[in-house]
Structure formats: C-alpha cells, structure tokens
Amino acid sequence: MTQDKNPPHASLINPEDADIRNVAFTTRLEDFVNWSRKNSLWPLPFGTACCAIEYMSVVSSHYDVSRFGAEVVRFSPRQSDCILVLGTVVEKMGPVLREIYDQMLEPKWVIAVGVCASSGGFYRAYHVMQGIDEVVPVDVYVPGCPPTPEGIIYGMMKLQEKITKGGIVRARDRHKLTGK
Amino acid sequence: MIDTPIITTRRSSGTDKNSDKFLQLNVGPSHPATHGTLRILVKLEGEMIRDMKLEIGYLHRCFEKMAETHSWNQVIPFTDRLNYVSAMMNNVGYVMAVEKLLGIQVTKRCQRIRVIVAELSRIIDHLVCIGANAVDLGALTCFWYFFRERENIYDLFEAACGARLTTSYTRVGGLLADLPEGWTSWCRKVIDNLPRTLDDVEGLLTGNRIWIDRTRGIGVISQERAIDYGFTGPCLRATGNAYDVRKAHPYYDYDQFDFKVITENAGDTYARYLVRMAEMRESIKIIRQALDNLPEGDVNVNDWAITLPPKEQVYNSIEGLMAHFKLIMHGIRPPKGEVYSYSEAANGELGFFVCSDEQGRPYRVRVRPPCFAIYQAFPEMCIGQTVSDAVATLGSLNIVAGELDR
Amino acid sequence: MLEIDTNLLESKLPGFSNRFGKDVLTVSDHRGDLTIEIQPSVLRDALMFLKATLRFEILMDVFAMDYSKFDPPTRERFAVIYNLYSVSQQRRVRLKVFLNEDKPEIESVHDVYASANWFEREAWDLFGIVFKGHPHLVRILCHHDFEGHPLRKDYPSDGYQRLKSASPAAGI
Numbered sequence: 001m002t003q004d005k006n007p008p009h010a011s012l013i014n015p016e017d018a019d020i021r022n023v024a025f026t027t028r029l030e031d032f033v034n035w036s037r038k039n040s041l042w043p044l045p046f047g048t049a050c051c052a053i054e055y056m057s058v059v060s061s062h063y064d065v066s067r068f069g070a071e072v073v074r075f076s077p078r079q080s081d082c083i084l085v086l087g088t089v090v091e092k093m094g095p096v097l098r099e100i101y102d103q104m105l106e107p108k109w110v111i112a113v114g115v116c117a118s119s120g121g122f123y124r125a126y127h128v129m130q131g132i133d134e135v136v137p138v139d140v141y142v143p144g145c146p147p148t149p150e151g152i153i154y155g156m157m158k159l160q161e162k163i164t165k166g167g168i169v170r171a172r173d174r175h176k177l178t179g180k
Numbered sequence: 181m182i183d184t185p186i187i188t189t190r191r192s193s194g195t196d197k198n199s200d201k202f203l204q205l206n207v208g209p210s211h212p213a214t215h216g217t218l219r220i221l222v223k224l225e226g227e228m229i230r231d232m233k234l235e236i237g238y239l240h241r242c243f244e245k246m247a248e249t250h251s252w253n254q255v256i257p258f259t260d261r262l263n264y265v266s267a268m269m270n271n272v273g274y275v276m277a278v279e280k281l282l283g284i285q286v287t288k289r290c291q292r293i294r295v296i297v298a299e300l301s302r303i304i305d306h307l308v309c310i311g312a313n314a315v316d317l318g319a320l321t322c323f324w325y326f327f328r329e330r331e332n333i334y335d336l337f338e339a340a341c342g343a344r345l346t347t348s349y350t351r352v353g354g355l356l357a358d359l360p361e362g363w364t365s366w367c368r369k370v371i372d373n374l375p376r377t378l379d380d381v382e383g384l385l386t387g388n389r390i391w392i393d394r395t396r397g398i399g400v401i402s403q404e405r406a407i408d409y410g411f412t413g414p415c416l417r418a419t420g421n422a423y424d425v426r427k428a429h430p431y432y433d434y435d436q437f438d439f440k441v442i443t444e445n446a447g448d449t450y451a452r453y454l455v456r457m458a459e460m461r462e463s464i465k466i467i468r469q470a471l472d473n474l475p476e477g478d479v480n481v482n483d484w485a486i487t488l489p490p491k492e493q494v495y496n497s498i499e500g501l502m503a504h505f506k507l508i509m510h511g512i513r514p515p516k517g518e519v520y521s522y523s524e525a526a527n528g529e530l531g532f533f534v535c536s537d538e539q540g541r542p543y544r545v546r547v548r549p550p551c552f553a554i555y556q557a558f559p560e561m562c563i564g565q566t567v568s569d570a571v572a573t574l575g576s577l578n579i580v581a582g583e584l585d586r
Numbered sequence: 587m588l589e590i591d592t593n594l595l596e597s598k599l600p601g602f603s604n605r606f607g608k609d610v611l612t613v614s615d616h617r618g619d620l621t622i623e624i625q626p627s628v629l630r631d632a633l634m635f636l637k638a639t640l641r642f643e644i645l646m647d648v649f650a651m652d653y654s655k656f657d658p659p660t661r662e663r664f665a666v667i668y669n670l671y672s673v674s675q676q677r678r679v680r681l682k683v684f685l686n687e688d689k690p691e692i693e694s695v696h697d698v699y700a701s702a703n704w705f706e707r708e709a710w711d712l713f714g715i716v717f718k719g720h721p722h723l724v725r726i727l728c729h730h731d732f733e734g735h736p737l738r739k740d741y742p743s744d745g746y747q748r749l750k751s752a753s754p755a756a757g758i
Contacts (some may be wrong), residue, residue: 050264060327075212092729094236125242126736126745237727249743407643408699428676521618548647556704
C-alpha cells in the first residue's frame with residue numbers, strides 16, 4: 001500500500017486527491033452486517049429462576065457485559081434480538097415463552113442459560129419442561145446450575161461466533177431465493 | 181404449540197353496566213416489574229386499581245415431590261433453589277429440621293459458621309430486595325452500589341463451598357467442609373466495607389423526596405391484617421410486631437448475640453425499606469460477634485451413621501470404609517416421626533415439616549414458604565392505589581418465585 | 587386404643603380438653619412439637635376456639651399428607667395438618683385430622699384465618715382434599731389441564747403432563 005502524505009481525514013475532504021485505499025475498504029456484505037449485528041445484541045432476559053439472579057451480576061458493575069456490546073437490556077420483545085432464557089421453564093410457562101419469542105423481530109437468537117432451560121436439569125418432575133427446545137429453537141446452550149457470570153458471557157461470545165458465520169438472509173426467505 | 185394470545189389488554193365486557201369504565205390489564209408472568217414469574221390481573225379505573233387477581237405457579241418445580249425421591253442429603257441442593265437469593269438460609273433451615281428429627285445437636289463451631297453464612301445471605305437478600313425495589317422506581321445507582329458488595333459476599337461463599345449462588349453448604353450433622361484458611365479475616369474485611377455502602381444508599385434514599393413520595397403511605401397493611409394473613413419477617417416487623425424467630429425461639433445461640441429486632445409502625449413500603457436497611461446493620465453486628473467467638477474444633481458430629489468419616493479412616497480402616505459405603509449407599513435413616521422446624525429467613529419464618537418412615541428417603545418434606553402467605557395479601561394492599569404504586573409495593577414485599585411456587 | 591394424656595393437654599392448652607375432650611384422638615409431644623389429632627367434624631370449631639380463646643393468631647401453614655405407603659398403616663389415608671402459632675405467647679400447636687380416602691372432605695377455614703385461602707387451594711391442587719365452603723377452590727400451582735393430584739403417593743414423580751389448551755381468559 002502506498003503511503004499518502006495527507007492524513008486520512010484530509011483525503012475525505014478532497015476525494016479527487018485521495019487514493020481510494022486510504023479511505024475505504026472492501027468486504028463482503030454478510031461480514032459487515034454480521035459484524036455490526038454481533039456487536040450490538042440487545043438482550044431480552046426471560047428470567048424465571050436462579051439464573052436470572054446470576055444474570056443481574058452479568059449486567060452489573062463487576063462483570064459488565066457492555067464490554068461485549070450486549071448491555072442494552074430490553075424487556076420488550078419488539079426491541080430486542082436475543083432472548084436469554086434464564087431458569088426453569090415449567091409447562092405452565094411454555095406458551096408464554098413461545099409467545100414472547102414470536103413477538104421478537106428477525107433476526108433473533110435464543111440462548112438457553114443453565115441446565116434447567118437446556119434440559120430440565122435435575123428437575124425430572126411432573127411439571128417441569130425438559131428443555132426449552134420443546135417450544136423455541138435454541139442457538140446456544142450454557143451449562144451450569146446456575147452458570148457463573150463468566151459462563152454466561154462465554155455463551156454470548158459463542159453466539160457472536162455463530163452470528164459471524166451465519167447468513168444475513170432470514171431462514172424462512174432463503175428457500176425462495178435458492179429455490180430449495 | 182398454543183397460539184392463542186395470553187397477554188391481553190382489553191376493556192371488560194359483559195353485563196356490567198359500567199363496562200366502559202374499567203380497563204383490564206394483564207401484568208406478567210414475564211414483566212420487568214414482577215421480579216420473576218408472577219402474573220397479576222388488574223381492573224383499572226383510570227389509573228386506579230379497583231380489583232386485582234393473582235395467578236401463581238409459573239415456577240412450580242415440584243420441590244416436595246422431588247424431595248420424596250431423593251435421600252435426605254440429596255434434598256439439600258433442591259433447597260438452594262427455593263429462595264435462590266439467599267440459598268444458605270434454606271440449607272440451614274432444612275438441615276435443622278432433619279437434625280431435630282434425628283435428635284442431635286451440631287457442634288458449636290458448626291453452629292457459629294451456620295450463623296455467619298446465614299446472616300451473610302440475609303444481607304444479600306436485603307441488598308437485592310432494596311436494590312431491585314429502587315430500580316423499579318428509577319433509582320439505578322443504589323443497585324450498582326449494592327451489587328458491588330454482593331459480589332464480595334459471593335466471593336466469600338465461593339471460597340467456602342465452591343458455588344456462588346446455589347451453595348449446598350450444609351450437610352445433615354455438619355457442613356460440607358470447614359472454612360478455608362484466612363476466610364475469617366477476609367470476611368471481616370468484607371463486612372467492614374458494608375456500612376459505608378449502606379450509608380451511601382441511605383444518603384441517597386432515606387431522605388430523598390422522590391423515594392419518600394413514592395413509598396410512604398403506599399401498600400399499607402395493618403398489624404391485625406398482617407397477622408391474619410400469616411405475615412412473618414420484615415414485612416410483619418414493619419407493621420410494629422416484633423416477632424423474630426431468632427429472639428422468640430433462639431436457635432444456634434442467637435440469644436447470646438447482642439442485636440436488636442427492628443420494628444416500624446407504619447406498615448407501608450417505606451417502613452419495610454427502613455426495617456430491611458436496619459436489619460442489615462444488625463446482621464453485621466451478629467457476624468462480628470460470631471467471628472470473634474468462633475470456637476475451634478470439628479464441624480461435623482462424630483456419628484458415622486450421619487456424617488461421613490474422615491478420609492484417613494476411610495482409606496486405612498475397615499470400619500471407616502464400611503461407614504462411608506453405608507452412608508453413601510443407604511443414606512441417613514432418621515427414626516420414624518414428624519417434626520416442624522423453623523428458622524428466620526430473609527422473608528420471614530421458613531418452616532420445614534419433615535416426616536420419616538426409616539426408609540432412607542424423606543416420606544414427606546413440606547416447606548412453609550414465607551412469601552406464600554405474604555403474597556396473598558398483595559391485592560388487599562394495592563386496591564385503591566395506582567398501578568405504579570403496586571410496582572413499588574411488590575418490590576418491597578420481596579416475593580421470590582422459587583419459594584412462592586416451589 | 588391410645589391413651590390420651592389429658593394432663594399434658596390441659597397443661598399446654600387449658601380449656602381445650604374440656605371443650606373438645608371427646609373428639610381428641612391422640613396427643614403427642616414428639617421433640618417438643620405439641621400435636622393434637624382431632625375429629626374432622628370439630629376442626630373448624632377447634633380452630634375458632636384456639637384463635638379466640640387461646641390466642642393462636644397466626645395460621646402458619648395448612649398442608650396435606652398421604653399416608654398410603656406409611657408403615658404402620660394409619661387411621662385413614664389422608665391427613666390435613668394445621669400449624670398454629672401464637673405471637674403473643676410465642677408458642678405453637680399442630681392440629682391434625684385424618685380424612686377418608688374415598689371422600690377427603692373438610693370444612694374450609696378461610697374465613698377464620700385469611701392465610702388459609704391459598705394453603706387450602708394448594709392442598710386441593712396437590713392432594714385433592716376438598717375444602718367445603720372455599721370460595722375459589724381451583725388449581726393454584728399446576729397448570730389448568732393437569733389431571734390427578736401429583737403429591738399423592740400413587741402419582742409418579744416424573745408423570746409429566748402436557749398443556750393441551752391455552753390458558754382460559756382469566757377475568758376478574
């Protein structure tokens with residue numbers, strides 16, 4: 001790359017003088033969109049039980065999830081794109097979770113935090129749903145009962161990885177484009 | 181899956197001639213101000229609550245049935261998840277019940293350690309309660325201040341038992357392990373820092389015009405009604421009744437500690453806040469005294485039918501190995517009988533009724549959750565006030581869904 | 587037939603045996619927990635008496651028991667237990683009534699103690715004990731499609747039941 005004597009902002013002011021390589025870079029659209037998506041997750045904490053208490057630690061001063069761009073906690077499903085299911089979901093709660101998931105706009109992701117949300121945990125009982133994947137599709141499972149705040153943050157980083165690799169077209173529209 | 185809407189906001193219809201006057205609003209079960217999985221239906225006239233209905237059970241995890249399918253010690257992890265904000269106190273309450281059934285006394289050192297960890301978790305519970313209540317009313321700063329202290333206490337718990345939240349620290353007849361080296365001086369440092377934070381938050385809230393306007397005279401309940409509803413703990417003491425299990429029926433030498441039972445007379449949200457705030461200071465006093473008088477010695481009772489033998493005995497003697505094997509395979513077998521044991525948890529009297537049939541598993545474990553009785557009175561405390569006042573009241577009652585629904 | 591320790595009863599609860607003496611079935615003091623077993627027919631009166639005369643102001647807890655797998659066999663299959671506490675005198679008493687398996691019915695005390703309301707609903711939900719006169723005896727913890735009573739001993743602990751319909755439009 002040739003080094004321009006002018007600083008970059010100067011090139012911006014005089015585009016005709018500038019070497020294009022100093023003011024722009026090329027990338028794939030998917031990479032760019034995914035990069036911005038993964039760094040601005042707006043989580044919806046669907047807190048039911050113990051894991052929700054740990055999530056309080058994740059967002060508060062000590063662990064500070066804003067380092068990963070995911071601190072804008074929204075309690076409205078219409079304003080968020082990542083739902084964290086924190087805690088046991090029982091049969092009575094299942095339809096509520098589904099309804100909230102349906103209210104979220106695409107793109108949307110689900111993290112099942114803790115073993116209860118992942119598989120029912122040690123509650124093999126008459127009223128406990130054996131994993132939320134019975135009602136909503138799950139992107140990341142975080143083990144632990146409850147997971148440590150580090151664990152929850154690791155789960156969010158895993159989701160960021162997944163977003164980086166994913167497409168930007170909605171799953172339900174993909175078959176229209178590809179014909180499959 | 182079911183796709184009929186659950187969350188509805190609609191004008192009440194039907195034969196009511198004032199049907200246009202009222203609006204029916206559904207709050208929860210997933211709502212930022214419900215602190216868990218509570219569902220509230222309110223009938224509004226303008227902004228005033230005219231009627232209210234509660235729906236619970238959105239976190240019914242079958243604790244009592246699960247307890248019947250596990251051995252006595254295996255129930256302890258389930259007790260963590262009753263009131264998950266202060267798991268230590270549930271652990272202590274449950275093992276106290278089993279020890280009462282067995283008719284044993286744990287060692288002095290074990291008692292003191294249980295007092296220390298229980299009071300620490302009472303502080304956590306009150307911190308979370310006041311912090312979350314303040315967040316609901318728009319005061320976010322207190323929450324950050326409190327959570328800094330809470331992390332310090334969680335670090336202490338993690339050092340003692342390996343888990344932050346779901347501790348499972350107690351065992352029938354003792355503890356999982358003795359405190360690690362240096363824990364007591366560390367604990368002293370943590371509780372020495374606490375009063376400063378409490379002062380900060382008291383400075384922010386106690387005399388704050390907004391806080392007082394939002395909480396004083398809100399969610400009032402009289403002492404008679406509170407007793408009728410079975411209130412215990414800070415919510416009862418905020419109505420002027422000084423009932424505290426630690427004073428009325430001292431366990432673990434609580435009568436030898438110098439502390440006050442805090443009461444307020446107003447019975448409103450502000451009074452409950454003041455009681456919780458002052459109780460934390462009393463807890464700090466208790467912890468200091470317990471740390472000063474922490475005796476040396478064993479933490480487990482010396483009975484191999486109840487607690488595991490020391491590891492040298494397991495590896496080097498046949499008796500130790502057999503005792504270990506028998507306890508792991510068959511569990512503890514308390515004599516037949518039924519007892520009700522109670523302790524002062526953060527929300528009030530936490531009772532455990534246990535029944536044994538000598539089969540190695542509890543025949544029945546019944547938990548008396550303090551929240552369950554308190555939450556029943558919620559409509560009575562809110563009718564005639566605005567929706568935003570109901571949010572303030574709910575936060576001050578500290579309803580923990582895990583304990584409410586079990 | 588068990589002998590009733592009237593002295594114990596009289597020393598702990600003066601006046602109780604005079605009033606309900608013939609309906610008291612057993613009295614025990616196991617590990618310091620005073621437990622009185624009485625006939626179901628007088629339970630409501632006994633609670634009113636304990637509240638008004640002996641000042642047991644708080645009904646701490648109401649719950650049921652299923653003794654069907656207990657050894658030795660008990661009088662009847664079900665029992666309902668009432669834990670009372672007196673704030674003014676700082677003492678406790680436990681009342682116990684046994685109920686028939688075919689017809690587990692007892693009178694509701696929701697108007698004597700306000701706290702009984704939800705506890706009775708819970709006992710109905712989990713054990714199927716019917717509280718006569720209760721204003722709103724519906725499920726409180728389990729979902730509305732649930733069949734059977736899960737805390738009974740013959741109900742399997744993993745007897746999971748799916749929700750079949752949306753929750754009924756809950757009105758006030």
